[in-house]
Structures are given as structure tokens and as C-alpha cells.
Amino acid sequence: MPRPHFLLVTYPAQAHINPALQLAKQLASTSSAHITFTTTATALRRINNNNNPHPFLTHATISDGYEENGDNPASDSPIQRLTRFSLAGSKSLLVLARSLSDQGHPVTCIIYTLLLPWAADVARQLGISSAVFWLQPAAVFSVYYHYFNGYKDVIDSGVHQPEFMVNLPGLPPLTSRDLPSFFLPNDPYSSVIPAFEEQFKTIIERQVGDMSKPKVLVNTFYALESDVVKSMDGVELIGVGPMVPLAYIKEHDSSSDKTFGVDLFDGDEKDYKKWLDAKPEKSVVYVSFGSIALLQKRQLEEMTKGLMESGRPFLWVLRKAQREAEKDFVIGTEVIEDERGMVVEWCSQVEVLSHPSIGCFVTHCGWNSTVESLFSGVPTVGMPQWSDQPTNAKMVEDVWGSGFRGRVNGEGLVEAEELIRCLKAVLGEEGEGVRRRAEEWRDKALEAVREGGSSHRSLGRFVEEVSSHES
Numbered sequence: 001m002p003r004p005h006f007l008l009v010t011y012p013a014q015a016h017i018n019p020a021l022q023l024a025k026q027l028a029s030t031s032s033a034h035i036t037f038t039t040t041a042t043a044l045r046r047i048n049n050n051n052n053p054h055p056f057l058t059h060a061t062i063s064d065g066y067e068e069n070g071d072n073p074a075s076d077s078p079i080q081r082l083t084r085f086s087l088a089g090s091k092s093l094l095v096l097a098r099s100l101s102d103q104g105h106p107v108t109c110i111i112y113t114l115l116l117p118w119a120a121d122v123a124r125q126l127g128i129s130s131a132v133f134w135l136q137p138a139a140v141f142s143v144y145y146h147y148f149n150g151y152k153d154v155i156d157s158g159v160h161q162p163e164f165m166v167n168l169p170g171l172p173p174l175t176s177r178d179l180p181s182f183f184l185p186n187d188p189y190s191s192v193i194p195a196f197e198e199q200f201k202t203i204i205e206r207q208v209g210d211m212s213k214p215k216v217l218v219n220t221f222y223a224l225e226s227d228v229v230k231s232m233d234g235v236e237l238i239g240v241g242p243m244v245p246l247a248y249i250k251e252h253d254s255s256s257d258k259t260f261g262v263d264l265f266d267g268d269e270k271d272y273k274k275w276l277d278a279k280p281e282k283s284v285v286y287v288s289f290g291s292i293a294l295l296q297k298r299q300l301e302e303m304t305k306g307l308m309e310s311g312r313p314f315l316w317v318l319r320k321a322q323r324e325a326e327k328d329f330v331i332g333t334e335v336i337e338d339e340r341g342m343v344v345e346w347c348s349q350v351e352v353l354s355h356p357s358i359g360c361f362v363t364h365c366g367w368n369s370t371v372e373s374l375f376s377g378v379p380t381v382g383m384p385q386w387s388d389q390p391t392n393a394k395m396v397e398d399v400w401g402s403g404f405r406g407r408v409n410g411e412g413l414v415e416a417e418e419l420i421r422c423l424k425a426v427l428g429e430e431g432e433g434v435r436r437r438a439e440e441w442r443d444k445a446l447e448a449v450r451e452g453g454s455s456h457r458s459l460g461r462f463v464e465e466v467s468s469h470e471s
């Protein structure tokens with residue numbers, strides 16, 4: 001059987017590139033597959049050159065419609081950017097696949113991440129197979145899938161009602177605040193990204209709605225979401241994660257792949273690792289809201305107050321964009337720096353989460369952050385902002401039991417007192433259960449990606465199926 005060749009195409013965002021890189025690496029090492037990892041030129045330049053290049057992994061670029069003519073994407077709206085990317089991206093992907101074939105490396109299957117449904121059209125044009133790499137939990141896939149397959153009217157007509165609750169197969173009953181934010185009348189980001197939710201729904205519909213021959217690889221693991229996976233009728237969700245570099249896992253002695261990832265943001269020079277080294281075991285609260293979410297000034301103030309009054313040490317990622325968005329917000333860093341708290345612009349999050357001093361993660365519940373916390377055995381306090389985050393927070397609190405979700409007031413803010421309550425619930429005596437469950441998930445996650453574990457086997461089966469279909 002010829003060696004299969006996967007063209008793995010990823011959207012150039014922080015939350016997409018790293019799990020896709022991990023998938024590429026695992027595909028290359030768990031099978032004899034060859035992988036061409038593909039994203040835009042700008043993103044590719046950021047990929048750490050110190051990565052261990054795998055012999056079966058090469059890089060290639062596709063166009064986002066801006067880079068080649070020097071246009072500034074920032075001058076267009078997100079919707080315009082997605083449209084331009086879809087046109088230029090699909091053209092250049094087709095050219096790339098054909099030229100690989102001409103060079104004697106025909107592509108067997110195109111694997112593409114969220115926001116790139118056009119990659120499946122390119123695969124169809126080439127007469128080859130394609131698969132989605134779903135970067136959110138199976139639970140969220142299931143919500144979208146059921147929305148477009150039978151539940152649209154139920155959700156659209158009920159979601160505005162305060163008492164609304166929907167029962168979807170394999171999921172706990174979901175209220176409006178548990179659904180992905182794109183279903184809500186007041187998606188908090190509709191003012192930041194106008195009309196994005198409609199565009200997103202269209203994209204999602206193409207990715208989950210048209211599932212005639214579904215192949216969906218999910219950045220999850222079977223033990224975590226078996227109820228959801230089993231309840232999907234007609235769509236096979238294949239848990240192949242969690243996609244986190246193994247070298248970062250506590251008690252894991254591998255040192256080979258620590259640099260296998262990309263930071264699209266610049267950090268600062270602060271030595272937060274040394275700062276963490278000096279803190280007692282499981283004492284530090286790590287705070288980060290991922291690569292997109294921006295908190296309002298009022299929320300930043302409540303956060304500062306809560307962290308200061310909690311009496312616990314904290315490491316807080318405040319991205320440059322966040323500081324610029326709320327210029328007049330003063331955290332008082334000169335008072336707290338190097339003593340109780342440290343504020344950084346960016347850090348190596350997987351490394352931080354695996355540090356023995358981290359006791360709790362205050363997070364927006366982006367899926368990568370959630371997966372990384374589970375994989376590190378760190379319990380969480382969820383403050384979901386938009387997109388899949390409310391559903392992720394619901395699953396963490398009510399199904400997986402490894403964290404709590406901060407309750408919001410009438411203005412949608414988690415007040416300082418609530419944050420303090422949650423931190424106590426996780427780090428105090430009463431948090432024993434939540435801490436234990438977080439550690440149990442870490443063990444199960446590690447088990448899944450080990451040789452012979454569920455994710456490892458599922459990935460192997462997927463490669464076999466694609467290859468046999470080809471031969």
C-alpha cells in the first residue's frame with residue numbers, strides 16, 4: 001500500500017495552528033503517513049524553527065488573499081477577510097495539491113480546520129477524500145449538528161425565553177446561557193464582530209450540516225465525551241486528542257517536543273518561570289482569556305479586586321490588545337509585581353499549566369485552554385465569553401466536575417466576591433473533589449494518547465481507512 005499523503009490545512013489563528021501541528025505530528029509518527037502542513041505564509045513564518053522537523057512532515061503555504069499583494073487585512077471586516085480567504089485559499093489549495101501530484105506526491109486526503117469548509121470542495125474537485133479537524137468539543141459539534149438537523153425551530157423560537165431548556169441527545173439539559181453564543185439574541189461579540197454569528201452559522205452548517213460521508217476528527221478523547229459520541233446518529237466523531245505536546249505533562253519525562261508549537265503573539269521578558277518556581281505547590285491562580293476575548297473595563301476591575309482580596313498569588317495574561325482596548329484601566333502593577341501577582345503579555349501556557357505551583361486556572365473556557373487544563377490536572381474557574389465557551393464551561397462544571405463557573409450579575413459581570421467564592425471552592429478545603437477529578441481527567445487524557453490508548457488507536461484506524469479507500 002503506498003504511503004498516504006495528508007494535506008492538513010489550518011486557519012492561521014493561535015487556537016487552530018497548535019492543535020493542527022500536534023495532529024500533523026501524531027499522524028506522522030503513529031503511521032507511515034506523509035503530511036504537508038499548510039497555512040498562510042505569515043503564520044508559517046511564526047512556526048518555531050526549532051521544532052523537531054519530522055522526516056514525514058513538510059510545510060507549504062496557501063494564500064489568504066492579502067499577503068501576495070501586500071494588502072492589510074486589518075482594513076477589512078472579519079467577514080470580508082473570510083470571504084477573500086475562501087476565494088484565494090481554495091484556488092491556491094487546488095494549485096498546491098496539483099503541483100504535489102505533479103512532483104510525484106499525490107494527496108490522499110485533505111484535513112481542514114474550522115472556518116475552512118471550502119477545503120472540502122477542493123477535495124471533491126480533486127476526487128479525493130476530506131476530513132474535518134474539529135477544534136471544539138464533541139459536545140459543541142453535537143449542539144450545532146442537532147440545530148441543523150431537527151432542532152432549529154425549537155432553539156430559535158425558545159432561546160429568548162428565560163425558562164428555555166433543550167434536551168439534546170447525549171448532553172445535559174441546556175439553557176440559553178449554556179448554548180454557543182451564536183444562538184443568542186445578544187451575542188456579546190456582535191458589536192465587536194458585526195454579523196459574524198450569521199456568517200459563522202453558515203460556515204458551521206457547511207461543516208456539520210452536510211454530513212453525507214462524515215469523517216470528523218475531534219480534539220477530544222473518548223472517555224471524556226463517550227456519551228456524546230455514542231449519541232450521534234449517522235456521524236462518527238473520532239476522538240484523537242487531546243492535542244497537547246506530551247513533553248509538558250507533569251510526570252512525563254520526554255523532552256523531545258517542547259518547542260513543537262507556535263506563539264502568534266510576542267511575550268515580554270519577564271521571568272515568570274522563576275517567579276513560579278518560588279511559589280508553594282498548587283498555590284498560584286493562573287488567569288488567561290485566550291487569544292481573542294477582550295474583557296470590559298468593569299470586568300477587569302472586578303477581576304483585580306477579586307484577585308487582590310483573595311490573598312492568593314496570581315499570574316495574569318493581559319494581552320497587548322486588551323491593554324490597548326481599555327487604556328485607562330490601571331491594574332497597579334507597580335504594587336503587586338513580583339510579590340503577590342505578576343502580569344504578562346503572553347506566556348507559554350502549556351508550560352505554565354504544568355508547573356507544580358499552579359493550583360487553579362481562571363479561564364474563558366476556550367477549548368484549547370480547557371483541554372490543556374484537563375491534560376495538566378488543573379481545576380478551573382470558568383468565565384465564558386462567547387462562541388463555544390459557555391457550553392464548555394457547562395460541561396466542565398456539570399459533567400466533568402473539574403471546575404466551577406463564575407455566576408454573572410445583571411450586567412453580565414463576574415463580581416470580585418463571586419470570583420473569591422469560586423477560588424475558595426477550588427483551592428480551599430471544600431475543593432478536594434474538584435481537584436481530585438481534575439487529576440483523574442489528566443490520567444485518562446494521558447492514557448488516551450499513549451500508544452494503544454483510545455485516541456492513538458482511533459487515529460491509526462482513520463489512516464488505515466483513508467489509505468484502503470485510496471488503494
Ligand code: UDX
Pocket residue numbers: 014015016018135136263288289290291292293317345346347348349350365366367368369370372386387388389
Ligand atoms: C478560539 C475561541 O475563542 C475558543 O472559544 C475556541 O474554543 C477556540 O478558538 P481562543 O479564544 O484563543 O480560541 O482560546 P483557546 O482555545 O483557549 O486557545 C488559546 C491558546 O493560546 C491555547 O492553546 C493557549 O495555550 C495559548 N496561550 C494563551 C498561550 O500559549 N499563552 C498565553 O499567554 C495565552
